[in-house]
Amino acid sequence: MTTKADSPVIIREIKTGNNQTIGELTLNAPGALNALNLDMIRLLDTQLMTWEKQSEVCCVILRGAGEKAFCAGGDVVSLYHAMVANPGQPVAEAQAFFSEEYQLDYRIHRYSKPIICWGSGIVMGGGLGLQAACRYSIATETTRLAMPEITIGLFPDVGGTWFLNRMPEGCGLYLGLTGNSLNGSDALFTGLARFACQADGYGELIEKLGNLTWPSVDDERHQVLEDFLQGYSKTGHMPPSQVKDHLGAITEATALGDLEQIVAAIIKLGERDDWLARGAKTLQRGCPTTAHLVYAQLHRGADLALDAVFKTELNMAMHCIVNGEFQEGVRALLIDKDRNPKWKYNTLDAIPEAYINSHFQSLWPESEHPLAQLGLG
Numbered sequence: 001m002t003t004k005a006d007s008p009v010i011i012r013e014i015k016t017g018n019n020q021t022i023g024e025l026t027l028n029a030p031g032a033l034n035a036l037n038l039d040m041i042r043l044l045d046t047q048l049m050t051w052e053k054q055s056e057v058c059c060v061i062l063r064g065a066g067e068k069a070f071c072a073g074g075d076v077v078s079l080y081h082a083m084v085a086n087p088g089q090p091v092a093e094a095q096a097f098f099s100e101e102y103q104l105d106y107r108i109h110r111y112s113k114p115i116i117c118w119g120s121g122i123v124m125g126g127g128l129g130l131q132a133a134c135r136y137s138i139a140t141e142t143t144r145l146a147m148p149e150i151t152i153g154l155f156p157d158v159g160g161t162w163f164l165n166r167m168p169e170g171c172g173l174y175l176g177l178t179g180n181s182l183n184g185s186d187a188l189f190t191g192l193a194r195f196a197c198q199a200d201g202y203g204e205l206i207e208k209l210g211n212l213t214w215p216s217v218d219d220e221r222h223q224v225l226e227d228f229l230q231g232y233s234k235t236g237h238m239p240p241s242q243v244k245d246h247l248g249a250i251t252e253a254t255a256l257g258d259l260e261q262i263v264a265a266i267i268k269l270g271e272r273d274d275w276l277a278r279g280a281k282t283l284q285r286g287c288p289t290t291a292h293l294v295y296a297q298l299h300r301g302a303d304l305a306l307d308a309v310f311k312t313e314l315n316m317a318m319h320c321i322v323n324g325e326f327q328e329g330v331r332a333l334l335i336d337k338d339r340n341p342k343w344k345y346n347t348l349d350a351i352p353e354a355y356i357n358s359h360f361q362s363l364w365p366e367s368e369h370p371l372a373q374l375g376l377g
Contacts, residue, residue: 041101183242
């Protein structure tokens with residue numbers, strides 16, 4: 001089975017040598033760097049539910065069309081227009097987008113069958129949420145990852161509370177505050193990818209997966225895939241890890257007492273080299289509210305269960321919709337492209353603690369939360 005080439009998600013079923021099925025899902029918007037929209041999210045979620053019930057499906061692969069990107073994030077331009085039409089309101093389109101995106105991420109985290117993510121090229125925002133949810137994530141020499149939400153007045157969502165807190169000490173906070181880009185070796189070092197292949201090696205990977213002797217039991221399928229990828233993964237072609245080289249400095253800077261001290265230390269790090277300078281520059285130009293939200297979400301969410309992570313992030317996302325910072329950030333970066341956002345608060349110390357705390361309050365009674373069913377089944 002293969003869907004039409006103009007479908008937002010191309011669905012393909014590949015027969016293995018022992019007559020099982022590999023399910024392939026290709027995000028199909030290469031002109032937009034495969035940015036996620038609600039149609040794509042629904043197609044992905046529906047197909048994953050279908051395949052999970054089919055015993056002959058032995059594993060699933062997520063990839064992006066074209067060679068530039070797996071997925072460069074969510075379609076925030078569409079959300080911008082919805083926010084403009086409903087200023088200061090919890091926009092229905094945004095609630096649908098975020099709640100269904102987070103539901104998809106949660107499904108992938110908890111999926112019974114093995115899911116591979118081919119994370120070659122650009123992987124940002126919502127794309128990184130998909131990749132981080134996959135147990136078998138693959139980086140290449142062209143991989144470039146980031147959670148750059150500080151530039152648009154949002155925060156590292158799509159499970160960022162979960163995966164940023166599971167990086168080497170201080171790295172998650174640094175990356176959330178700076179939006180700095182990671183290469184494939186950084187992805188391996190921080191746990192955002194587990195295996196490495198060459199960017200032109202996708203066809204060979206599919207061929208070898210098709211030749212594996214797949215068991216009929218999911219737990220055994222996981223073991224077969226794990227053993228194969230452990231032997232197949234090669235890193236000799238990968239660039240040096242920037243995060244590993246700077247780990248000591250990052251850990252030291254992010255271990256300081258409060259957010260203002262941490263931000264000052266990260267900006268000071270920017271004097272050392274170009275990579276650290278890019279992070280410092282993004283932080284300085286970024287949304288002060290986002291900086292507070294990143295700091296708060298990682299500290300508050302360190303011990304949250306996965307379902308609680310996504311529920312909390314939906315609360316935060318909807319408050320970002322209402323408070324106008326997200327709208328202004330998207331306007332400045334992607335609509336008017338003046339790169340001169342007018343943030344509600346211009347400095348960290350100007351932001352009331354109560355304002356940050358309000359982002360963690362639910363807009364719904366517990367039983368009516370759009371993600372109330374996560375973790376129950």
